[in-house]
Structure formats: C-alpha cells, structure tokens
Amino acid sequence: MKDALNFGFSVRDTLVVPQASVGIAVYPDHSTDPEALLSYADAAMYRAKAIGRNSLQLFEAEIASHSNRRALMAQALRRAVGADEFSVVYQPRVNPVTGRTTGFDALVRWYDPEQGHVSPSLFVPLAEETGLIVSIGERVLGAACRQTAIWAQTCPDIVVSVNVSPVQFEQSDLPVVIAETIKRTGVRPHNLELEITEGVMMGPRSLGTLRALRELGVSVAIDNFGSGYSSLSYIRNFMADRLKLDMSFVRGIGRSHADEVIVEAVLALGKTLGMRVVAEGVETPEQLQFLVDNGCDEVQGFWFARPVEAGIAQSYLPRECATHARATHQFQEKVPTDVPRRFPHGKKTS
Template structure:
C-alpha cells in the first residue's frame, strides 16, 4: 500500500513516502481501540536497517538519504493493500498489518522485507548492501495497548539483531524479563561508577627464553554488592552499548597508571585495554598525557591494547590517535589477533609495538598442526615488522615449549598466574623473580 494515497497531507514522511511516526502511532491507537472501530487481532512489525550508519559515515548523508528513499519504495512494494507502513526513526520503520493478520502472515511479510532490503542498492554509482532485522508482536496476545505493543515488537527486533541481524524474531514473554534484567544491570553499572565498585586485577606476561617478568595486563573486575565479583564479559558489552565504557575506561587508565607507578620494579610495563569508543575520540592522547603526568608513570611503561575492530572502525582517527600516543612514548598493542578478518600486513600501517595472539590458537598449538602453523606465521611476520608477539591463554608447559619453538617472544596465561588483585602484585613479582633464580626448568614458573 502506498501510504500517501490514503493519508492526510502532512502525515507523510517526505524522504521515504511512508507515514510519519505520529501518523502511524495514531493508526496504531485506532486499531487497538474498539470505540474507534478497532480491537480486532492484528500484527505489528518493527524493522531496523543493518549497517545503515556505516553507509552514512563512509559514503555521506546524500547517499544515506537516497538509500532511505529506496528502502521506502521496497517496503511499499512488500506490504499488503490494507497494511500501513511508517518511518518512526532515522533508520527505523514499523508496519501495521490490518486484520486478518496472524503470526504466519506476519512472519511471511517479515521474511519478504528481509529478503528485499538485503538485495543490493545502486546509489549514485555505488553498489550498497545493507540488511534488515524485524521484530513481530501480535495484538492483543502480546499486549493490548499501543505503546506496550510497540515495545514488544522492539524487544523482538533487538533479539533479532543480537542473534546475528538480517533475520526476524517473534516476541516472547522471556524477552521482557531479559529487557528488565538489562535495564537493571545498566542502572547497577551507573551506580558502580558513582560508588567506586570497580577494581583492577593484574595478570603477568613473561619473556620466553629468559622467563623474565615483562609486565602485567590490567583486567577490570566489578565487585557487585549482591553478585560478588563480576567478570568483564558479563558487563562490558552493555557498557559499550550505552556509552558507559568511556567513564569506565578513564577510571581503568587512571587507576592502572597510579598503581603501576608504585610497583617496586620500575621496568615493568602495564597494559591497559582501550575500547573502540575511546580510540574513536581524538582526545584520547591528551587524556593519556595528563594521566601520566598526574600519576608519575613513565610513558614507556604504559602499553595500550586495541583490537583490530577498533582500529578499522575509523582508520583515519585511529591512525592519528595511535601516532599521537607513540609520540608520547606510549606503546601500542594489537589484542586478540586472529579473531577478526584482517591480515597483519593490512594492519602494518598502524604504529604497533606488539601483537597478542588469541588464546583460541594457543589452546591447540601442541596437538593441532594448523594452530601451530598460524602461530608460527604470525610470529614470523611480527618479527619481520619489528613487533613482539605475545601468546595469550598459555596453560601448560607443552604449549609454552611449542610457542617458544614457533618464535613467540612473550606469553601470558594461567601457567604463570591467574589475575591477582593489586595488593598481591608485589608478592607475584617476588615469586617470579625467585623462580628465575631456581632450577631452569620452565615448569617451575607454574609452582
């Protein structure tokens, strides 16, 4: 249905030709209200474009607008004669399927929309490929009021995006409980920032061959008042989604530098993880400079760990920021290498000092020829580029021996120590030093 054919003037979104948000919500209220002739079962679809922001950022807003116009045309092609489609946000849409419209019909339309929008768009000489995710809610089964029904469709949409995008999901009551848990965790995270509930634990990394302690990686932990110690995998993704990773990241940097400045061995490096959102901000180098000055930590003792995803999100900004950090004397490390899609040679334009090989390759290095070959290739390429290579997740002496044989320069993992609180760092420094002075057997490191 072409919404403009039945809607009053001013109710149509000029860019897409679909209903504006207010007009669609008014139609949704009418459909749910018996007094207005509604009240019959119907379906509501919430649709969001995948990778639209990337198009806007890389090709410009003019191409982004052309893409929205083309999407509007495809949506109008897909919907039935009695359906209403509207644009309710920047790249967010909703389709009100009139009665009769049950789950089967809604899923069929959702599949059609995903398929249509997933086809390439030819815009201003560019072939643009995006996608769409769709959430489905049914009236009155999922909610009997317009706003709650839209929230149900949105929750199903978020689930579709969380499970890989480019697909559809039907609302289920469990999604409401997950949303509430997410809302509660976000509230708790904000409280954690204000109340100082975070702490850092430190895991050592050692030089292979000599067994010398080279430094520690600072690892974030959250001491929740009810849940106890919470690992970062449980809250960092939400912190990144909500932007809370920025104040948390500032606290981590400041705390790691302050605590490292107090270690008895002034040669030890402290490695701090930097999120993509932090790297994307041009003021990161200035923030690091002021932190070093405030804590008294020498710049060469700080190593910032970034992922290839963060580096490639905005190459221009990332390159400039890394160059500014290197000019300060700070080291740059590429974390979790091998989990993305980039080659090390593609990343050599960045001023890197170290590559950290993901634990997934280390786990099978003593038993799988493929893992050993990958580690050997990364270590060789790293060496040719003047980079140190650190293997993560080392747990056994056999893995350690293979890593050394395959050319890695450093290692980190439970074989040497689990992450320890700041109060136990000095004892760990002394223990590793004592191990080096004892018998040369590397297994003694794990004692």
C-alpha cells in the same frame, strides 16, 4: 523490508548496501498494549543484533526475561559508576624461557553488593552499549597508571597494558585523555601500553589517532589478534609494538594442526615485522613448550598466574624490583593470597 534494503542506494557514485536487524512483536499474540508491543519489538531487535546482526527475531517470553535482567544490570552498572565499585587486577606477562615477568595486563573487575562478583563478559558489553565504558575505562586507566608509576620506580622497564574499548576510541579524544592521565599520575609513557582490537583499526580516523598516541611515547598492542578482521593492510599501515595472539589458537595447540600452523605463522609475522608476540591463555606445559620452540616472545595465562590485586602482583616482579615496590591501595580487589605460581622448566623469577 530487508529485501528492499539489499538493493542498496547510491551515495556520490558509491553503492551503499545497508543491513538491518529486525525485531517483531505481534498484536494480539504478544500484547494488546501498544507501548508493550513496542518494548517487546525493541527487545527482539536487540536479540537479533546479539545473534549476528542483519537478522530477524520474533519476540518470545525468554527474550522478555533476558531484557528485564539486562535492564536491571544496566541500572546497577550506572549506580556502580557513581559508587566506585570497580577495581583493577593485574595478570603478569612472562618470558617463556626464563619465567621473568616483563609486564602486566590491567583488567577491570566489578563487585556488586547484591550480585557479588560480576563477570566482565557480562558487564563490559553492556557498559559499551550504554556508553558507561568511557567513564569506567578512564578510571581503570588512571588506577593502572598510578600503580605503574609506583612499580617503575624500582623496575623502570616494566610495561602495563590497559584495554581501550572501541567505544572509548570513538567517543572520546583519546590522545588528550591519555596525555592528561600521564601528566596527572606521573607515569612515564614508555611504561604504558594501550591494547586495541583489530576492529578499531578499521575506523576512518583510527590511524591518525594511533599515530598521535605513539607520539605521546606510549606503545600499542593489537589484542585478540587473529580472531577479528586480521587485515594485513592495516597491520602494514600501523606497525604495532605487540601482537597478542588470541587464546583460541593457543588452546588448539596439541589438538589442532590448523591452529598450530596459525600460531607459527603469527609468530613468524611478528618476528619479520619487528613486533613482539604475546600468547594469551597458556594453561598447559605442552602449550608452553610449543611456544618456546617457535620463539614466542611473551606468554600469559593460568599456567603462570591468574589476575590478582596489585599487592600480590608485585610479588611477580623480578626480585630486585619487588623488594622495594609498594602497591597503591586504590581500586584494589580483595583476593586470596595463596595464588599458585608456575614457571617454565622449574625456573623461578630472578
């Protein structure tokens, strides 16, 4: 079947070559029940997609176990949406020279009463696959905007970034959702930034949607830059406000000459095109010094701060802002208050 698909077919003089992810369950080796066989083949197909798509996977017992865990998590995720079990934490973005906080990334967290804290790397892909990410994303957006509006009262230049899933981008009228959220929460558009992945820009309606968002006054950042398509033609057609350098390259600083060259190239690209570059995942002073030496605009990572709830995050604001800011109690997660803070060259925020 896969070989037949490889020949492709013509659609209005255009050759289309589809790909297929195939899951196989065999009678009677895997089951003698027709419904069970279909279920097993379906589980094997999802495994084929997970390992890279356009592949073939034969059912095995481990797949059944994984499928059951996935089904249970999907059920818990649906219940969590109804029970408002999600919270928002904030990780600061910092000027690498002065240590001054310039903004935050708003990140979703899920605490399940039975499972405890569930890693976003586990539940976010499942939420995207089930479509629940649209509802979750809108709640995170609303919470982040309410908090940003509070911080902006005393820190008018603060910018808070919110991730937008490709599923949100495709399944919702995003400009309308953003406009309504801005009106409802009272946040000023220039204090809000939306983070998209490189893949989002490949969609047929993407540029129109991105320009509509820009017309609302919000800024747009390309997240995990360098880890996806990195199509320079799309970068040229839509000039983002920020490029967020993927942390995999930052981790290579001091260990991989190739990664260092890529970091230097992205920083030069951003500077030439007038886009600020944020380096994610900074964890060592050596990484920080390299980024400072090469003119990186902003950095974030565990060297400075882990994601924390809003009440703690406001302590990272410049002193004149933090003195009067009061954090919202909505969508907050209880975390330890003794969070370590580090600043470059021994400097503290002012």
